[in-house]
Amino acid sequence: MQEPLNASYPVLPLRDIVVFPHMIVPLFVGREKSVRALEEVMADDKQILLSSQIDPGIDDPDSDGIFKAGVLANVLQLLKLPDGTVKVLVEGQARVRITEYLENDNFFEARAEYLTEMPGDATTTEALLRSVGEEFSRYAKVKKNVPEEALTAV
Numbered sequence: 001m002q003e004p005l006n007a008s009y010p011v012l013p014l015r016d017i018v019v020f021p022h023m024i025v026p027l028f029v030g031r032e033k034s035v036r037a038l039e040e041v042m043a044d045d046k047q048i049l050l051s052s053q054i055d056p057g058i059d060d061p062d063s064d065g066i067f068k069a070g071v072l073a074n075v076l077q078l079l080k081l082p083d084g085t086v087k088v089l090v091e092g093q094a095r096v097r098i099t100e101y102l103e104n105d106n107f108f109e110a111r112a113e114y115l116t117e118m119p120g121d122a123t124t125t126e127a128l129l130r131s132v133g134e135e136f137s138r139y140a141k142v143k144k145n146v147p148e149e150a151l152t153a154v
Contacts, residue, residue, distance in 0.1 A: 009049040010037035011098070011108035013066045015056040021071060021092045030085040031060070037107035038078060038086055047072050049096065049112055063101040063108065069115065072096050 012027075012034050019025055029035055041048045051070030053061050077089040096112035136154045140146035 007046070008102050008109050008111050009047055009072065010040045011049045011051060011066065011070075011101075011110050012037055013061055013108065014050055014052045018052050019050045019071050019073060019090065019092045021094055023092045024076070025090055025092075027088050027090060028085055029088060033060075033107045035084075035086050037109075038075065038088055040107060041075050042078055047074055047093065048090070049073070049098070049110060050090065050092070051098065063110075066098075066108070068098045070096055070098060070112070072112065 012029070014027070017025065017027070029038060037048065040046070049070050050073050051066050051068070054065050054067060055061070058065055071092040072094050073090040073092045075088055076091055079087045081087060095115040095117075097115050098110045098112050100111050102109045102111065133154055137151065140151050
């Protein structure tokens with residue numbers, strides 16, 4: 001872990017996706033709280049904290065319904081659609097852990113600290129990589145529509 005971040009960030013709960021650092025992902029946002037969080041980000045040119053919901057079926061989660069681990073992200077592009085939803089393009093920057101939620105009725109806002117990767121056992125990692133590669137190869141044989149380049153890359 002690194003030193004805690006001083007600023008607070010608007011939080012965008014995600015239903016069906018996990019964003020990691022260096023991923024660039026389009027998101028469609030329709031919940032009022034989430035749209036307000038994005039408006040705050042665009043007004044102050046700040047980063048946003050993305051974290052998945054524990055139960056994606058809940059329409060209006062509370063702070064206990066959001067995982068504590070997430071990613072700090074930059075908003076690259078924001079487009080308001082005619083139906084009131086917002087399409088936003090985000091790029092994950094760094095893994096973080098939410099340390100506390102702040103009182104805010106307009107949107108979720110939280111403080112966070114950086115998370116760093118801890119290297120695992122080299123032998124176990126190698127075995128897991130080999131196992132995933134073999135499983136993907138079996139999957140590709142069954143599906144038959146996996147490009148040869150993808151199979152070679154894995």
